Amino acid sequence: MFLPLRSLLKREYLRWVRAPTWIIAGLLTPILYLLLFGQAFNLGKLVPPDPRAQAGLSAALLGAPNYFSYFAVGMVGMVAVTSALFAGTGVIFDKQLGILQRTIATPVRRSTIFASSLIFRGLLVVLPIFIVLGLALAFAQIPGLAGLTVTQNLGAVGLIEVLVAIFVLAIAFTSLFLAFGFLFARVESYFAVVNLLNLPILFTSNALYPYGTSPTWLQNITAYNPISLAVNVMRENFFGGAYYPHPAYVYLGGLVLWAAALGVMALLLASRALRTK
Numbered sequence: 141m142f143l144p145l146r147s148l149l150k151r152e153y154l155r156w157v158r159a160p161t162w163i164i165a166g167l168l169t170p171i172l173y174l175l176l177f178g179q180a181f182n183l184g185k186l187v188p189p190d191p192r193a194q195a196g197l198s199a200a201l202l203g204a205p206n207y208f209s210y211f212a213v214g215m216v217g218m219v220a221v222t223s224a225l226f227a228g229t230g231v232i233f234d235k236q237l238g239i240l241q242r243t244i245a246t247p248v249r250r251s252t253i254f255a256s257s258l259i260f261r262g263l264l265v266v267l268p269i270f271i272v273l274g275l276a277l278a279f280a281q282i283p284g285l286a287g288l289t290v291t292q293n294l295g296a297v298g299l300i301e302v303l304v305a306i307f308v309l310a311i312a313f314t315s316l317f318l319a320f321g322f323l324f325a326r327v328e329s330y331f332a333v334v335n336l337l338n339l340p341i342l343f344t345s346n347a348l349y350p351y352g353t354s355p356t357w358l359q360n361i362t363a364y365n366p367i368s369l370a371v372n373v374m375r376e377n378f379f380g381g382a383y384y385p386h387p388a389y390v391y392l393g394g395l396v397l398w399a400a401a402l403g404v405m406a407l408l409l410a411s412r413a414l415r416t417k
Contacts (some may be wrong), residue, residue, distance in 0.1 A: 244414055311403065
């Protein structure tokens with residue numbers, strides 16, 4: 141299994157590096173969000189310098205020292221969605237060009253074909269996440285720019301929880317969009333569905349803005365959103381857990397369940413699609 145998997149991963153890599161425009165655009169988009177939206181939309185300036193008002197703001201930001209720090213961690217969820225959104229397009233193009241049919245004709249397990257797409261495209265989702273977090277931390281050292289300020293001592297356990305949350309979130313959304321890639325035969329149908337899901341998934345989470353003013357029904361949805369679960373793990377480790385009803389490992393467990401469910405769904409759809417070729 142290892143040799144076919146390595147060959148398929150190599151093919152995915154070669155296709156990726158031969159499209160430098162797509163690579164650069166994919167990395168620039170989250171960077172521009174940090175430089176423009178994150179720097180311009182500063183909720184702290186809307187709150188008077190009163191201790192009670194500042195305490196209310198800190199509670200709304202779940203302990204983050206400023207809005208940019210809150211937003212920068214939330215960008216992990218946004219990058220995961222927007223980067224994974226293109227995961228299924230490669231499958232559709234392979235169908236249309238006949239590449240998938242030729243791959244199926246080889247003595248390679250169907251699960252290996254699916255695993256190669258999931259592993260490589262999942263790593264492509266993780267890459268811009270680390271770039272965004274690194275830049276957000278670097279901004280804190282540049283005069284005139286707001287940056288990500290970590291106020292909690294991040295120990296070994298916390299670091300592991302953060303890394304696991306990032307990788308599991310990437311796998312969860314890569315699985316979701318790969319499932320649609322195997323399900324649809326035309327890229328127009330694919331983007332019609334994923335664009336319909338993209339914004340609701342993002343804006344029913346607490347990634348970009350505090351959700352305390354939302355109606356109760358929306359807060360209930362937000363609490364179980366996989367993006368919310370992932371960023372809760374990170375924020376609790378970065379800023380402390382005073383404003384969270386559960387420890388970080390509880391949110392991480394919920395995220396793992398989401399990833400497992402989406403992974404099984406994607407594998408079933410992929411197996412069915414590959415079996416009918």
